[in-house]
Amino acid sequence: MNIGLFRILFKEKKLSLSHPRLLIYQELSNAPSPLSPLEIYQSLLKKRKKIGLTSIYRSLDLFESLGIVFKIANGSAVKYKLCELESHHHHIVCKECGNVVELNFCDISDWSKKVAESTGYQVVDHQLNFFGYCKACKH
Numbered sequence: 001m002n003i004g005l006f007r008i009l010f011k012e013k014k015l016s017l018s019h020p021r022l023l024i025y026q027e028l029s030n031a032p033s034p035l036s037p038l039e040i041y042q043s044l045l046k047k048r049k050k051i052g053l054t055s056i057y058r059s060l061d062l063f064e065s066l067g068i069v070f071k072i073a074n075g076s077a078v079k080y081k082l083c084e085l086e087s088h089h090h091h092i093v094c095k096e097c098g099n100v101v102e103l104n105f106c107d108i109s110d111w112s113k114k115v116a117e118s119t120g121y122q123v124v125d126h127q128l129n130f131f132g133y134c135k136a137c138k139h
Protein backbone atom coordinates (compact mmCIF):
# COMPACT_ATOMS: atom_id res chain seq x y z
CA MET A 1 0.00 0.00 0.00
CA ASN A 2 1.51 3.31 -1.04
CA ILE A 3 1.56 6.41 1.13
CA GLY A 4 -1.29 8.08 -0.79
CA LEU A 5 -3.66 5.19 -0.14
CA PHE A 6 -2.44 4.93 3.42
CA ARG A 7 -3.43 8.55 4.04
CA ILE A 8 -6.80 8.12 2.30
CA LEU A 9 -7.59 5.02 4.38
CA PHE A 10 -6.98 6.89 7.64
CA LYS A 11 -9.10 9.77 6.45
CA GLU A 12 -11.94 7.47 5.40
CA LYS A 13 -11.91 5.69 8.75
CA LYS A 14 -11.72 9.06 10.54
CA LEU A 15 -8.52 8.00 12.29
CA SER A 16 -5.79 10.46 13.07
CA LEU A 17 -2.60 9.90 11.15
CA SER A 18 -0.18 10.82 13.92
CA HIS A 19 3.53 11.33 13.36
CA PRO A 20 4.49 8.03 15.08
CA ARG A 21 2.03 6.10 12.88
CA LEU A 22 3.52 7.69 9.79
CA LEU A 23 7.07 6.86 10.93
CA ILE A 24 6.14 3.23 11.59
CA TYR A 25 4.54 3.01 8.16
CA GLN A 26 7.74 4.38 6.59
CA GLU A 27 9.93 1.87 8.43
CA LEU A 28 7.80 -1.02 7.16
CA SER A 29 7.66 0.43 3.68
CA ASN A 30 11.48 0.74 3.47
CA ALA A 31 12.21 -2.70 4.93
CA PRO A 32 13.26 -5.47 2.52
CA SER A 33 11.85 -8.14 4.85
CA PRO A 34 9.28 -8.27 7.70
CA LEU A 35 10.16 -6.40 10.90
CA SER A 36 9.53 -7.09 14.57
CA PRO A 37 8.21 -4.27 16.80
CA LEU A 38 11.63 -4.14 18.49
CA GLU A 39 13.43 -3.80 15.13
CA ILE A 40 11.15 -0.88 14.26
CA TYR A 41 11.85 0.67 17.65
CA GLN A 42 15.62 0.32 17.26
CA SER A 43 15.67 1.53 13.69
CA LEU A 44 13.71 4.66 14.65
CA LEU A 45 15.97 5.22 17.64
CA LYS A 46 18.99 5.25 15.31
CA LYS A 47 17.29 8.10 13.42
CA ARG A 48 16.81 9.90 16.74
CA LYS A 49 13.06 9.25 16.70
CA LYS A 50 12.04 7.89 20.05
CA ILE A 51 8.66 6.15 19.94
CA GLY A 52 7.62 3.95 22.85
CA LEU A 53 7.47 0.22 22.20
CA THR A 54 3.88 0.12 23.51
CA SER A 55 2.87 2.75 21.03
CA ILE A 56 4.53 0.75 18.23
CA TYR A 57 2.61 -2.39 19.29
CA ARG A 58 -0.68 -0.46 19.34
CA SER A 59 -0.08 1.09 15.93
CA LEU A 60 0.78 -2.31 14.44
CA ASP A 61 -2.42 -3.77 15.91
CA LEU A 62 -4.36 -0.97 14.29
CA PHE A 63 -2.57 -1.44 10.95
CA GLU A 64 -3.39 -5.14 11.10
CA SER A 65 -7.08 -4.52 11.78
CA LEU A 66 -7.14 -2.16 8.78
CA GLY A 67 -5.54 -4.79 6.54
CA ILE A 68 -2.42 -2.66 6.01
CA VAL A 69 0.02 -5.18 7.44
CA PHE A 70 0.30 -8.96 7.68
CA LYS A 71 1.28 -10.35 11.08
CA ILE A 72 3.62 -13.33 11.05
CA ALA A 73 3.69 -15.20 14.34
CA ASN A 74 6.44 -17.76 14.80
CA GLY A 75 6.27 -19.10 18.34
CA SER A 76 6.58 -16.01 20.55
CA ALA A 77 8.33 -13.98 17.82
CA VAL A 78 6.11 -11.65 15.82
CA LYS A 79 6.97 -9.77 12.65
CA TYR A 80 5.01 -7.47 10.39
CA LYS A 81 5.01 -6.99 6.66
CA LEU A 82 3.42 -4.09 4.83
CA CYS A 83 0.83 -5.43 2.38
CA GLU A 84 1.26 -4.41 -1.23
CA LEU A 85 -2.05 -5.86 -2.37
CA GLU A 86 -5.01 -3.74 -1.35
CA SER A 87 -7.94 -6.08 -1.86
CA HIS A 88 -8.62 -9.45 -0.22
CA HIS A 89 -5.58 -11.74 -0.48
CA HIS A 90 -3.54 -14.46 1.22
CA HIS A 91 0.09 -15.04 2.13
CA ILE A 92 2.65 -17.81 2.08
CA VAL A 93 5.36 -17.71 4.75
CA CYS A 94 8.74 -19.46 4.53
CA LYS A 95 9.22 -21.54 7.67
CA GLU A 96 13.00 -21.21 7.36
CA CYS A 97 13.78 -17.55 6.59
CA GLY A 98 10.40 -15.94 7.30
CA ASN A 99 10.02 -14.36 3.87
CA VAL A 100 6.44 -13.70 2.81
CA VAL A 101 4.87 -13.69 -0.64
CA GLU A 102 1.42 -12.22 -1.25
CA LEU A 103 -0.99 -14.30 -3.29
CA ASN A 104 -3.23 -12.29 -5.56
CA PHE A 105 -5.74 -15.09 -6.04
CA CYS A 106 -8.31 -16.64 -3.76
CA ASP A 107 -10.17 -19.68 -4.92
CA ILE A 108 -12.02 -21.16 -2.01
CA SER A 109 -15.63 -20.59 -3.07
CA ASP A 110 -16.34 -24.36 -3.07
CA TRP A 111 -14.89 -24.63 0.39
CA SER A 112 -16.98 -21.65 1.61
CA LYS A 113 -20.08 -23.32 0.21
CA LYS A 114 -19.27 -26.55 2.04
CA VAL A 115 -18.76 -24.65 5.28
CA ALA A 116 -22.09 -22.87 4.85
CA GLU A 117 -23.92 -26.10 3.96
CA SER A 118 -22.50 -28.14 6.81
CA THR A 119 -22.92 -25.49 9.52
CA GLY A 120 -25.89 -23.41 8.37
CA TYR A 121 -23.73 -20.30 8.81
CA GLN A 122 -23.75 -17.40 6.41
CA VAL A 123 -20.04 -17.15 5.58
CA VAL A 124 -18.86 -13.55 5.23
CA ASP A 125 -15.08 -13.69 5.60
CA HIS A 126 -12.12 -16.02 6.03
CA GLN A 127 -8.43 -15.99 6.82
CA LEU A 128 -6.03 -18.53 5.47
CA ASN A 129 -2.23 -18.66 5.59
CA PHE A 130 0.10 -20.96 3.73
CA PHE A 131 3.45 -22.12 5.10
CA GLY A 132 6.35 -23.79 3.33
CA TYR A 133 9.93 -23.30 2.18
CA CYS A 134 10.89 -20.63 -0.34
CA LYS A 135 13.03 -21.34 -3.43
CA ALA A 136 16.22 -20.50 -1.56
CA CYS A 137 15.37 -22.57 1.52
CA LYS A 138 13.71 -25.66 0.11
CA HIS A 139 15.69 -28.88 0.30
Ligand SMILES: [Zn+2]
Pocket: 069, 070, 082, 083, 084, 085, 089, 090, 091, 102
Ligand atom coordinates in the same frame (compact mmCIF):
# COMPACT_ATOMS: atom_id res chain seq x y z
ZN1 LIG B 1 -0.60 -8.88 2.26
Ligand SMILES: [Zn+2]
Pocket: 094, 095, 096, 097, 098, 099, 133, 134, 135, 136, 137, 138
Ligand atom coordinates in the same frame (compact mmCIF):
# COMPACT_ATOMS: atom_id res chain seq x y z
ZN1 LIG C 1 13.10 -19.09 2.89
Ligand SMILES: [Zn+2]
Pocket: 088, 089, 090, 106, 107, 108, 126, 128
Ligand atom coordinates in the same frame (compact mmCIF):
# COMPACT_ATOMS: atom_id res chain seq x y z
ZN1 LIG D 1 -9.46 -15.61 0.40
